[in-house]
Amino acid sequence: xxxxxxxxxxxxxxxxxxxxxxxxxxxxxxxxxxxxxxxxxxxxxxxxxxxxxxxxxxxxxxxxxxxxxxxxxxxxxxxxxxxxxxxxxxxxxxxxxxxxxxxxxxxxxxxxxxxxxxxxxxxxxxxxxxxxxxxxxxxxxxxxxxxxxxxxxxxxxxxxxxxxxxxxxxxxxxxxxxxxxxxxxxxxxxxxxxxxxxxxxxxxxxxxxxxxxxxxxxxxxxxxxxxxxxxxxxxxxxxxxxxxxxxxxxxxxxxxxxxxxxxxxxxxxxxxxxxxxxxxxxxxxxxxxxxxxxxxxxxxxxxxxxxxxxxxxxxxxxxxxxxxxxxxxxxxxxxxxxxxxxxxxxxxxxxxxxxxx
Numbered sequence: 433x434x435x436x437x438x439x440x441x442x443x444x445x446x447x448x449x450x451x452x453x454x455x456x457x458x459x460x461x462x463x464x465x466x467x468x469x470x471x472x473x474x475x476x477x478x479x480x481x482x483x484x485x486x487x488x489x490x491x492x493x494x495x496x497x498x499x500x501x502x503x504x505x506x507x508x509x510x511x512x513x514x515x516x517x518x519x520x521x522x523x524x525x526x527x528x529x530x531x532x533x534x535x536x537x538x539x540x541x542x543x544x545x546x547x548x549x550x551x552x553x554x555x556x557x558x559x560x561x562x563x564x565x566x567x568x569x570x571x572x573x574x575x576x577x578x579x580x581x582x583x584x585x586x587x588x589x590x591x592x593x594x595x596x597x598x599x600x601x602x603x604x605x606x607x608x609x610x611x612x613x614x615x616x617x618x619x620x621x622x623x624x625x626x627x628x629x630x631x632x633x634x635x636x637x638x639x640x641x642x643x644x645x646x647x648x649x650x651x652x653x654x655x656x657x658x659x660x661x662x663x664x665x666x667x668x669x670x671x672x673x674x675x676x677x678x679x680x681x682x683x684x685x686x687x688x689x690x691x692x693x694x695x696x697x698x699x700x701x702x703x704x705x706x707x708x709x710x711x712x713x714x715x716x717x718x719x720x721x722x723x724x725x726x727x728x729x730x731x732x733x734x735x736x737x738x739x740x741x742x743x744x745x746x747x748x749x750x751x752x753x754x755x756x757x758x759x760x761x762x763x764x765x766x767x768x769x770x771x772x773x774x775x776x777x778x779x780x781x782x783x784x785x786x787x788x789x
Contacts, residue, residue, distance in 0.1 A: 483570040490628045494521055496536040500601040503534050504628035509621060523625075530610045530618045532625055538602040542636050543577050546598045546605070547695065550579075557585035562698060564591075571595060574631040582612065591615035593622045601633035650677050652692035656757035659690055660784040665777055679781075686766045686774040688781055694758035702733045702752045714739040720747075727751065730787040738768065747771040751782045760785070 490504040494512070497519040505523065510532065513522040521534040547566075554561045561583030569578050574597065581592040593615075594607040606629050608622035648663040652675065661679065666688065669678040679688040697705075703722050710717035717739035725734050733752040740746065745768040752761050762785055764778040 481568050481570055481575070484623075484627045485572055486628050486630070487624050490624065493630075494534070496521060496534060496604065498536045498538055498602045498604065498633075500599070500631060500633035501536050501597075501604040502630045503606065503625075504630060505625060510625060525618070525621060527618075529614050530608065530621060532606070532608040532622075535605040535607070536602060540600050540602055540636060541598045543575075543596055543598040546596045546603050547577060547579070550594075550596065550605070554581070554583060554585070558583045560584070562701070569595070571627055571629050572631070575635070576629065576631075578626075593619070593626065595626045595629055597629075597631055599631065599633040599635055604629070604631065650690055652677075652690070653694055653758040653760065656755075656788050657692065657753075657760050658786045658788075659762060659781070660786065661781050662777075666781065681766075681774065681777065683774075685770055686764065686777065688762070688764045688778075691761040691763070692758065693760075696756055697754045697759050699731075699733065699752075699754055702754075703735060706735060706737070706750075706752065710737055710739050713741070716740065725751075727753075727783055728786050730755075730785065732785065734782075745769075749775070749778045749782060751785055753785065753787065755787065757787070 486504050487506070489506040489508070492507040493502055493504050495502050503521070509526055510523045511526065513524050515522045517535075519536045523532040523534075525531065561581060564580040564582055566577060566579050569576055576595045576597045579592070579594045579596065581594070583590060583592065589612040590609055591612045592607055592609040594605060596606075597604050606626050608618075608625050610618050610622075648661050648666075650659045650661075650668075652658070659677075665682055666679045667682060669680055671678045675692045677690040677692075679690075681687070703719060707717065707719050717737060719735055720738050721734075721736040723734050725732055730753055733750075735748075735750050735752065737748040737750070738745070739748065746765050747768045748763055748765040750761060750763040753759070762782055764774075764781060766774045766778075
């Protein structure tokens, strides 16, 4: 591992017991850094969405307070417990060391907002809570967000595994949890339980996509963050994802993606999480250089990552930053043998990152 240095860059040149609900599970989330491994024309795609379905042993169906949400369970392993909260189903595993909750509300909000609310609420119970992983899944034909969270809301370190969904009928949070030390041996049972989720409402309309900009400036995260770039060198391309901006170099072989999210993450975990996610797409991906830089007053991580996409060797230069306004990943890449040709323009683009306090 290379040493980490501090430099300055200016723009011209940086458990047991019930979980605290997913309000407890939502609150402390370290959203994993999107894997910086991709191929044109849409650089840095997420890993392929995996599909999951209810297991054969899940034969008992429990309806929730929202008609369009239900959960199928294996009643030889999970037993319904008395719940003290309206809209909540509570279960315990017969092994005596694992529990689960199903929390529903009749307010239709996007899944992304559910995650943010979870983050806010969980941090109220444990400021040190952290999201260890986050990925999108198709479960019994419907899309959900899957999270693993480490927290100690009651002073005992616990691990939570949750599926979250927000749609036209409301929201549902399916949460399985145990002590941190018991998580791995319960992981398969947790996965089977979560895969019993059945959703039949409609997806909420997607937010309006960002319009293309020819001004040489991208503004995001409520105006608190921006990227200034040379429109004579970079052209913005359409993006199907809200919060994502795609750019291509006018010479044709250089690409950039800006990924903005309003959920803060732990800066110290960024390099490891970035590499972990990159390895999901290329097991041989490697960080070749890392350091902390001060870019226009903001302390960012600078990572160089080598990885292959569809067999093509690529090199990525990226800046990663997070604060209370959210998180941004500014990623540039090209073929490995072309990096020297594009390095100067990549760094100019990266150093256009500005954060307003």
